[in-house]
Amino acid sequence: MSASQAVFLPDNASLFTRLRVAGQCLKRLKDDPTNPTYGQTFNLSLNGKVYAALAQQFQRSEEGRRMLSNRPSLEARELDLPAFERLPEGTLGHEFARYYRDNKISPFETTLELKNDVDFLAKRYRETHDLLHVLTGYATDVVGEMELQAYVLANLGLRTTLFVLLNSTLGQLKAPQSGVERSEYLRRVWAAYRRGRASPRFLDFWFEEHWETPVATLRARLCAPAEA
Incomplete structure (x- = not known):
């Protein structure tokens, strides 16, 4: 049995089991x-109840029900990146x-079976991480990643984002390693949190239908303005 297979999250796991598996x-x-x-x-072990609540919210809208029924995928095997690169500059596909x-x-891939809506939403969130970098404009350096974690925490309430954010912020305050002063780091993370809270929920958006749409158009639709 491989190391990956040795990590197993049972259905209806207790809090103790979920914390153990997360560790x-x-x-x-x-x-x-x-x-x-x-x-x-790790995502499922801490966010299962959050995704279950989101699935109930999805069921209340036509687009949400369509997504849960069709379970679209943004995994690597579904993405034609060479074709995306041939799209006009500024479009979602080209910039992605x-x-x-x-x-x-490389794009996200998973080996886990989708047994229910919770599994699908956990996968969907992982798949949209890189798209959110493109959409929000947050960089992939330490501060940019924490800005995105704060944005998602406010937008979806995922517990893993809080865990990662707190862990990184404590380390940053103790010994800054990003080249950004503590006060500037905190300002940017807090601004990203407020932006995520003011933005429409992104998880039920059909990015697959918008590869030819300009990023600027989607940003205006899905993201509150970034603070200067």
Whole structure:
């Protein structure tokens, strides 16, 4: 049995079990930060109830019901990045492909079975992380990642984002490593939180239908203005 398979989150797990599994995932993610199984299991272990509540909210709208029924995917095998690069500059598809090329990373993939709506929403959130970088304009450096965590915390209320944000912020306040002063770091993270709270929920948006739409148009639709 591989290390990935050894991390297992039972259905209807107790709080103790979910915390134990989250701890196991974190230990493995330190050595293998891009592992999709550890990442999504960590996500589910702390956010299961949040996703269950979101699924109920999705059921109240036509678009939400359509998404839960069709379960669209933004995994690597569903994305034609070379075709996206041929789209006009400024479009979502073109800028999304550029994001992967410039950061020398690959789209999300998972090995986990989708057994229910909670599993799907956990996967959907992981898949939209990189799109949110493009949409919000937050960078992929330490501060940019924490800005995005704060944005998502306010927009969706995911517990994992709070955990990551607190852990990073405590480290930043103790020994700044990002080249940004403590006060500036806190200002930017707080501004991102307020922006996420003022923005429409992004998780039920059909990005797949907007590759040819300008990022500026989608940003105006889905994101509150960033503070200067």
